[in-house]
Amino acid sequence: MGASVFSFRLSCEFQVKKDVSPYGHTAVSASDVLPYGYTAVSASDVSTTLQYLLQTFWPALCGNLRFGHTAVSAADVSAKLHIYYRRFGHKTESAKAVSDTRPNLQKPFRTQDRICKSCFGNKSESAKAVSDARPNLPQPPSTTLSNRMEDYKYLFKVVLIGEAGVGKTCLVRRFTQGLFPPGQGATIGVDFMIKTVEIDGEKVKLQIWDTAGQERFRSITQSYYRSANSLILVYDVCCQASFDSLPTWIQEIETYASTKFCGYLVGNKTDKINDKEIPTHIGQQFADRYEMDFIETSAKEADNVDKLFYTIAKKLSKEAKQGELISDDTTKFNTDNTTSISNCSGCLKF
Numbered sequence: 001m002g003a004s005v006f007s008f009r010l011s012c013e014f015q016v017k018k019d020v021s022p023y024g025h026t027a028v029s030a031s032d033v034l035p036y037g038y039t040a041v042s043a044s045d046v047s048t049t050l051q052y053l054l055q056t057f058w059p060a061l062c063g064n065l066r067f068g069h070t071a072v073s074a075a076d077v078s079a080k081l082h083i084y085y086r087r088f089g090h091k092t093e094s095a096k097a098v099s100d101t102r103p104n105l106q107k108p109f110r111t112q113d114r115i116c117k118s119c120f121g122n123k124s125e126s127a128k129a130v131s132d133a134r135p136n137l138p139q140p141p142s143t144t145l146s147n148r149m150e151d152y153k154y155l156f157k158v159v160l161i162g163e164a165g166v167g168k169t170c171l172v173r174r175f176t177q178g179l180f181p182p183g184q185g186a187t188i189g190v191d192f193m194i195k196t197v198e199i200d201g202e203k204v205k206l207q208i209w210d211t212a213g214q215e216r217f218r219s220i221t222q223s224y225y226r227s228a229n230s231l232i233l234v235y236d237v238c239c240q241a242s243f244d245s246l247p248t249w250i251q252e253i254e255t256y257a258s259t260k261f262c263g264y265l266v267g268n269k270t271d272k273i274n275d276k277e278i279p280t281h282i283g284q285q286f287a288d289r290y291e292m293d294f295i296e297t298s299a300k301e302a303d304n305v306d307k308l309f310y311t312i313a314k315k316l317s318k319e320a321k322q323g324e325l326i327s328d329d330t331t332k333f334n335t336d337n338t339t340s341i342s343n344c345s346g347c348l349k350f
């Protein structure tokens with residue numbers, strides 16, 4: 001089993017690992033994740049073990065970390081794992097042994113809840129998003145996997161892209177948490193949140209991926225385009241440069257996205273009326289040219305933010321109902337009245 005199998009980078013193949021990583025995009029080598037005598041364990045075993053390791057030790061060591069907002073090197077991760085080795089030893093050799101070294105797995109939810117909150121800040125939405133995205137972790141009886149599967153009809157993946165500083169994170173946090181974060185720092189790699197909305201009486205879960213706009217993260221963020229059901233391309237209405245860069249982003253989309261996705265152009269920061277550089281009709285023209293929907297928003301004032309995401313949820317639900325979201329790789333239809341739509345094997349399937 002090659003090193004790539006155990007790679008902890010955010011890749012399509014091992015979405016579960018990706019989704020539980022509080023490290024953003026840290027690459028962890030095969031040796032880091034194989035403290036078990038190099039026994040061939042499956043990717044999911046490794047994933048599950050790492051979830052446990054990271055949950056157990058990371059919060060105490062690192063405090064209020066959140067997805068994608070912390071740069072942690074492979075060496076850091078490795079150092080944390082050594083603590084685990086010291087405690088449990090190196091002698092476990094099989095996948096079973098791996099699971100035997102997880103004494104806390106059956107602890108009640110209170111423990112996990114505390115860990116999530118500790119790990120990701122005291123933000124219930126964040127903690128819930130993390131919890132939802134960890135299908136392998138023990139769940140309290142009231143929120144077992146099957147229960148949660150009945151919680152919604154569709155699951156869609158929405159990815160925000162655009163230049164750094166245009167307000168992608170603020171849009172996501174306004175929608176998912178109802179707040180405008182003061183002093184929002186730059187996203188490192190990719191962050192995600194989940195919000196369930198109701199469309200025509202049906203629950204629709206939006207898995208919202210907030211990508212870093214900085215060039216240095218481009219190779220990471222590109223890997224998210226293909227599995228997106230919807231791509232939201234954001235620019236800052238007060239920043240000509242962010243608008244001028246749109247053709248480059250369109251090229252990125254054409255290169256990396258799937259052929260079937262719902263595209264939205266968003267001009268953000270409309271509250272800065274006196275600084276506006278890109279008139280609404282120019283934004284609209286650009287969107288028309290590339291057959292995208294268009295809206296102007298203010299994450300700060302909560303203008304049109306809900307409308308943006310609800311419109312996307314509604315459109316995708318309609319397309320799913322009409323069977324128009326049949327995609328490159330897989331479209332999953334669950335037998336229990338729950339449908340998980342995805343464009344690639346990298347999408348979460350709860």
Ligand SMILES: Nc1nc2c(ncn2[C@@H]2O[C@H](COP(=O)(O)OP(=O)(O)OP(=O)(O)O)[C@@H](O)[C@H]2O)c(=O)[nH]1
Binds near residue numbers: 163169170188297300
């Ligand atoms: N006035 C105003 N400022 C905003 C708005 N949205 C975001 N900002 C500010 O713009 C700055 C950048 O916001 P972010 O949400 O971090 O931008 P981003 O696109 O996620 O940036 P990267 O993570 O680097 O890609 C922050 O200082 C925000 O406070 C808005 O609607 N109005």
